[in-house]
Amino acid sequence: MNTSPASSGPTVRDATYALLRGLGMTTVFGNPGSTELSMFLDFPRDFRYVLGLQESVVVGMADGFAQATRNAAFINLHSAVGVGHAMGAIFTAYRNRTPLLITAGQQARGILPFDPFLSSVRATELPRPYVKWAVEPARAEDVPRAIARAYYLAMMPPRGPVLVSVPADDWNMPADWVQPRRVSRALRPEPALLAEIAAALNAARKPAFVVGAAIDRDGAWDATVQLAEAHQARVFHAPMSGRCGFPNHHPLFAGYLPPMRERIVERLTGHDFVLVIGAPAFTYHVDGQGPFLPAGTTLGQLIDDPEIAAWAPEGSAVLCSIGLGLQDLQVLSSPPARTPPPPRLLPARAEPPAPGERMSVAYVLQTLAEVRSPDSIIVEEAPSARPVMHERLPILQAETFHEMCSGGLGFGMSAAVGVALAQPDRRVIALIGDGSAMYTIQSLWNAAQAKLPIAFVILKNRRYAALQDFAPQFGFAPGAKVEGSALPDLDFVALAAGHGVAGRRIDDATQLREALQLALCATGPTLLEVEVN
Numbered sequence: 001m002n003t004s005p006a007s008s009g010p011t012v013r014d015a016t017y018a019l020l021r022g023l024g025m026t027t028v029f030g031n032p033g034s035t036e037l038s039m040f041l042d043f044p045r046d047f048r049y050v051l052g053l054q055e056s057v058v059v060g061m062a063d064g065f066a067q068a069t070r071n072a073a074f075i076n077l078h079s080a081v082g083v084g085h086a087m088g089a090i091f092t093a094y095r096n097r098t099p100l101l102i103t104a105g106q107q108a109r110g111i112l113p114f115d116p117f118l119s120s121v122r123a124t125e126l127p128r129p130y131v132k133w134a135v136e137p138a139r140a141e142d143v144p145r146a147i148a149r150a151y152y153l154a155m156m157p158p159r160g161p162v163l164v165s166v167p168a169d170d171w172n173m174p175a176d177w178v179q180p181r182r183v184s185r186a187l188r189p190e191p192a193l194l195a196e197i198a199a200a201l202n203a204a205r206k207p208a209f210v211v212g213a214a215i216d217r218d219g220a221w222d223a224t225v226q227l228a229e230a231h232q233a234r235v236f237h238a239p240m241s242g243r244c245g246f247p248n249h250h251p252l253f254a255g256y257l258p259p260m261r262e263r264i265v266e267r268l269t270g271h272d273f274v275l276v277i278g279a280p281a282f283t284y285h286v287d288g289q290g291p292f293l294p295a296g297t298t299l300g301q302l303i304d305d306p307e308i309a310a311w312a313p314e315g316s317a318v319l320c321s322i323g324l325g326l327q328d329l330q331v332l333s334s335p336p337a338r339t340p341p342p343p344r345l346l347p348a349r350a351e352p353p354a355p356g357e358r359m360s361v362a363y364v365l366q367t368l369a370e371v372r373s374p375d376s377i378i379v380e381e382a383p384s385a386r387p388v389m390h391e392r393l394p395i396l397q398a399e400t401f402h403e404m405c406s407g408g409l410g411f412g413m414s415a416a417v418g419v420a421l422a423q424p425d426r427r428v429i430a431l432i433g434d435g436s437a438m439y440t441i442q443s444l445w446n447a448a449q450a451k452l453p454i455a456f457v458i459l460k461n462r463r464y465a466a467l468q469d470f471a472p473q474f475g476f477a478p479g480a481k482v483e484g485s486a487l488p489d490l491d492f493v494a495l496a497a498g499h500g501v502a503g504r505r506i507d508d509a510t511q512l513r514e515a516l517q518l519a520l521c522a523t524g525p526t527l528l529e530v531e532v533n
């Protein structure tokens with residue numbers, strides 16, 4: 001392969017690195033192969049390469065990193081097979097609305113007609129429909145411009161992943177420099193429709209808000225609190241949200257909505273107007289019956305995603321960036337005097353287990369809530385523990401909570417690493433189920449290599465509890481065997497050691513508090529395998 005540039009001007013590689021530098025993307029997440037190697041010739045010294053040991057880990061780390069830096073993350077994958085391994089994590093990033101600029105290797109242009117080893121025959125079709133744009137540029141010299149276009153598209157609302165397929169010999173070809181441009185990243189709401197929603201909110205007797213992930217993604221946490229306080233609105237959290245949109249200890253907070261139609265209607269009953277901010281209305285997990293809203297309730301929605309605005313079964317939807325939408329709504333807001341809603345009932349304290357019994361998840365999370373600092377960042381993937389977490393582990397500050405919006409396991413372990421890489425001064429707590437941990441367990445190696453201050457707390461119940469809990473809904477008799485849901489003989493302390501992370505097994509409730517405290521002040525990563533019932 002020819003590795004010398006055809007002229008003395010910049011190569012595709014030079015122009016690409018200069019562009020990435022200008023766009024603030026000097027971290028490359030990847031797993032390389034021969035079709036990508038020439039990209040890394042003379043790798044610039046101000047860039048860092050973060051190697052993921054499997055592509056799900058690569059994309060998951062980049063997802064967490066992009067969310068925590070509020071910029072697109074740059075990824076390089078190995079042609080078809082690397083993109084294939086990454087596909088579940090790309091789907092999750094698409095659902096999370098995370099901007100990811102993915103480049104994928106491709107065979108050299110000269111041999112593409114001969115279906116060569118490692119080529120990706122339909123490189124731009126493979127990641128669809130879970131990328132906003134995919135391209136294999138017509139000429140080598142078009143690659144830097146395609147990367148620029150991909151970046152701006154990824155960063156435009158609704159944000160998401162994009163993919164550029166780059167033939168191996170393109171990197172050494174001549175190209176022009178591409179200067180970064182100022183391209184809009186936010187949407188202002190349509191004034192007339194927003195005014196209708198403001199009028200309905202002002203006129204409401206008992207308004208409620210339903211808040212979602214887009215609030216936190218858009219830095220609109222304070223604006224939401226202000227508007228809720230001004231209107232004395234009860235604030236529910238939307239179901240299945242990847243980020244947290246409201247302080248969980250606020251007196252107006254009314255808890256998390258379940259992803260079930262009837263239960264949502266039940267919870268919203270008594271509110272004549274519901275304002276949904278930065279969330280779908282609504283995310284369901286199981287089929288439901290009956291109305292979508294309580295009788296007599298009307299709904300307004302601020303959302304940055306045209307798809308979500310379009311499919312909502314009820315109400316008026318304003319397409320806008322959440323920060324700008326709330327800003328404009330604030331101007332139109334003239335709340336009448338309203339009595340504050342009654343505070344939410346909190347659960348009784350969880351008790352430690354009787355001797356010889358395993359700890360409850362409630363007890364573990366309650367203890368974690370007591371010992372963690374409010375600015376520590378929780379990354380959660382522990383499906384059956386989630387409702388318990390909503391009650392026992394309140395999220396207190398903006399940008400301190402992540403889970404995936406997709407339902408695809410494998411995000412948590414790797415995203416925790418990405419968040420920690422982006423915010424090395426913060427403590428990250430990865431709260432992960434024993435089943436979920438195994439989808440991207442290699443993330444432990446990244447945490448160890450980069451000495452990241454992550455406390456991995458593995459909730460070990462030796463099973464896929466969420467599936468067992470769900471089974472009765474699908475006709476299983478209570479307690480009936482659910483095939484493929486038992487997880488015997490996994491040893492997370494050994495797995496941690498095998499990846500270079502210090503681990504400890506906690507099966508005695510009296511050791512839990514001290515073990516958590518130690519993990520939360522360790523200089524590097526630690527793993528606690530906590531035996532729960």
Ligand SMILES: Cc1ncc(C[n+]2csc(CCOP(=O)(O)OP(=O)(O)O)c2C)c(N)n1
Pocket residue numbers: 088381382383384385407408409410432433434435436437461463464465466467
């Ligand atoms: C990639 C992927 N495969 C399978 C599933 C189905 N699934 C949903 S919850 C779950 C169990 C998770 O187990 P664990 O992390 O141990 O949490 P627990 O249910 O025990 O709380 C599975 C397998 C999924 N959501 N994503």
Ligand SMILES: [Mg+2]
Pocket residue numbers: 433434435459460461462463464465
């Ligand atoms: Mg489990």
